[in-house]
Amino acid sequence: FETDCLEVVNLWAARHDSRSIVAPILVEIGELASTFTSFVIQHVSRSANGPAHICAKHACTIDVTESWLDNTPSFLISSLLADCSANAFVE
Template sequence: METDCLEIVDLWKSRQYSMSMVAPVLLEIRELASSFSFFDIQHVNRSANVPTHLCAKHACTLTVTESWTGLRPSFLLTSLLADDARSLFVE
């Protein structure tokens, strides 16, 4: 898994997150990860994680929960298309 949040990566690697607000999420990730032969969380620059950053930024503006099923939200579409185009060159 990749994230642009270095604090999450550090917490994951240290396993010292019991007092962190994100501890329940990390514990759930650890439980789910046990079904894989290998799982790690790595840091990436925000520029390599634009769609995720846009989702987080959008979520901060919401007062209710949003759900998208079968469609891509307009605020994210350009970034998803650019991200998809970049992935064509990475193999």
């Protein structure tokens, strides 16, 4: 799992000793993740996490919950395309 939020990474690392309000949620995620062969939460720069950053910015501007089941929202399409081309394999 990659995130551009270093605070989440630090909370994850200290989830068993933390008194944070999100600690129980992180412990539960850890229990669910124990079924995987490997599960790591690591920090990446915001520039490496463009689509997620755009989604978070959009979420801060809306007053209701949105869901996108059948189509990709227009504000996200260009970011997804740029992210795909930036991560394409080059031989």
